[in-house]
Amino acid sequence: MRPPVALASGQRIPAREIDPVTVTDFVRFAGAGGDFNPLHHDPEFARSAGFPGVLAMGQLHAGMLAAWLTDRVGVEHLREYEVRFVAPVFPGDTLRFTGEVVAVADDVADLTLTASRGDEPVIRATARVTCAASAVDASP
């Protein structure tokens, strides 16, 4: 296994933008993950359910947010990941992923993560990651 990365309380994870998410992303994710709910590919069905059009499956941006984190900390060091879906995502939305280390104890870091569209969160998440002790304290 790769050594865990050093994380310190208050540290921010460099942000990432998906600009924008597209229907093609939804279709690729449907094929990869097996979610063929017509809400995510059939505009008429989505409108009949009260939406303006197709919307992303929450697992698409939940997966993107997790991958953004594990690209930086290593998937083998992720212990827990929890997402709360707070708003739907539509084609053309630009998503921004941000995260901060809120606590470190015994080489385990707790992080809060957010996927947002503009100022509006679409996912609020937490993660617990095995880390190495940081030589320096939080740098803003």
Added chain:
Amino acid sequence: MTADIVDEVAFDVERGKIAEFARATFAEDPVHTDPDAAHAAGFDAVPATATHVVVAGHHRDQRGFVDKLGLAFERVVVGSVKWTYLRPLRAGDSLRGARRVVDDVRKRGGALRVVTLETEYVDAAGQPAVRVTEVLIERGE
């Protein structure tokens, strides 16, 4: 009504599916797609991305399990999902997972029904690898 099994899945963690899922979620760590990078990082095969067990969707009848729970498909949303990792999944793993109801309550004076489901995925040796807890919310009519 606790510990009722709503569905069961069994599937293999496959290298091609790992790569597909990694691309679909914009994962950039080459360990998920390049066996040499995976070996250099200490894995015996390419590791799956963190939310890979979502691919169980290919092996499930999503509408069927919602019906089985007595939920109205068009009024159900997923409120939250939690993954607990006991070890990384790798290409070549064989997983089995039974999804169970662990909580089923009414909230907001009965306007919402909140169903919590837990799936523990075990490997070929019967050892748990990852646990997934999903909270479904059914809005009132």
